[in-house]
Amino acid sequence: MALSSKSSLWLLLAFLWLFSACTHSEKPEDKSKDEASCTKSKSMNPNGDSELALLMRQMYDSLLAMNLIIKNGGIPAAFPDAFLKIHTAKPTDSHTKPDGFDAYADDYLNTYKKIYQSPKSELKSAYNLTVQKCATCHEASCPGPLKKINKLKLEL
Ligand code: HEC
Structure with missing residues (x-):
């Protein structure tokens, strides 16, 4: 029992780590989208292509x-x-x-x-x-x- 609650703590930590890794990687992605389009606001509005x-x-x-x-x-x-x-x-x-x-x-x-x-x-x-x-x-x-x-x- 003690082992499984310990491992679920690790799972939680791994999840948090992954989550923070994802939010960090958003920045370069947005930048590359800006390079492909003219307006900076566009990357915030992916469905609004003119x-x-x-x-x-x-x-x-x-x-x-x-x-x-x-x-x-x-x-x-x-x-x-x-x-x-x-x-x-x-x-x-x-x-x-x-x-x-x-x-x-x-x-x-x-x-x-x-x-x-x-x-x-x-x-x-x-x-x-x-x-x-x-x-x-x-x-x-x-x-x-x-x-x-x-x-x-x-x-x-
Ligand atoms: C007369 C001016 C003009 C010409 C000629 C022109 N473009 Fe554009 N292009 C624009 C403008 C203005 C935008 C921005 C459109 C918008 O955001 O509504 C644009 C946007 C783009 C985009 C970004 C589209 C997106 O996903 O947001 C690409 C790629 C592009 N043009 C490629 C080309 C290619 C390839 C050609 C030639 C075949 C070309 N353009 C000719 C003015 C021009």
Whole structure:
């Protein structure tokens, strides 16, 4: 009996230790989330992703897929019309969009569309230029995802 109550005390201590280890590890996690998004408040509101943030993730996934297609000698299929919504999709808050957002967005969309008109020999550079347009707008407004964006670039 004495042994089992002793071991349950140890269990309790182990539990407390684990619990405190968990709360400590939250800090670096939050930081990495902040790096992926623009606004600090977002990590406290994981279900509150804005329409614009969700669209951005689709754009990221789409370029990542295209990266693999081009790397493997394929040709991208068609410009995703859904991305035209970049102008109207609701941002996290009214301060999220930088001045000149629509001009950056048009520049990006036009560059993106040109990928589909490029001859195969120029696909890589047309693709990289599009990634650069993502980065240009982000440098102006939302540097968090820049690292992730720059990793999309293909080696020429
Ligand atoms: C015209 C400006 C602009 C362009 C172009 C742009 N972004 Fe963004 N991006 C933003 C803004 C503003 C946000 C913040 C959205 C929000 O929080 O509502 C954002 C958010 C993001 C996020 C974080 C989404 C999240 O989970 O919170 C990623 C990742 C991202 N963009 C990647 C990209 C990629 C990849 C491209 C190019 C294919 C791109 N962006 C092009 C302005 C831009």
